[in-house]
Amino acid sequence: MESTLAIADLASLGYGLAAIGPGIGVGLVVSKTIESIARQPELAGRLQVTMWLGIAFTEALALIGLATPFIF
Amino acid sequence: MTRATNNNELFKQVLKQGTLLGLAIATLGATLGFLVAGDQGTVSALIGAAIAISFNGLTALSVWIGSKLPIGGFYGIVLGGWIFKIVLFMIAIGLLRNAEFIHGPTLFFSLVAAILGGLSIDAIAVLRARIPIVETK
16 A cells, blocks of 8 residues: 555656656747847747757657556 | 758748648548457557648647747747646547547557657757758748
């Protein structure tokens, strides 16, 4: 019973860790894009596409991290 | 593969190719899953591929729709969409984790394959695109 609870606690911790890293990553990508658009608004379209690629790669980590309970 | 010359073409291309890739991985995953774990494997592979491709597609769609809005609306849609997706994903994982019709490893590997495939499509499409640096309106 106790070991089951401990594993459940670890899984909750894992969920949090899997979300917090990519959360910080996406925040950084977005903040730098906002800075860049403020400096050069005419580049907004191109910067948004680059930002999208950055977000896609970062959120892949979150999805993989959150899906790990299926293999443990 | 054609080269996108503006943002609309790029996002259309990514969404179309992402859907095709999702169908391919779902088919392959369902076959392999059936060989590994029977019906459970088939269902798990289909769910894994569907989750990954829909999430990848939602990201591209949110940036595409957001790019037509003012800058505040853009970030609202992109970041709000991100939080929405993560919460939805956590609920889906919570519901599916102990479901009897799920074979965990098949779902996981199908999900990871679809995510990595989707990222490859995104990266190749952006690298091949020839979008003018300054777009005049």
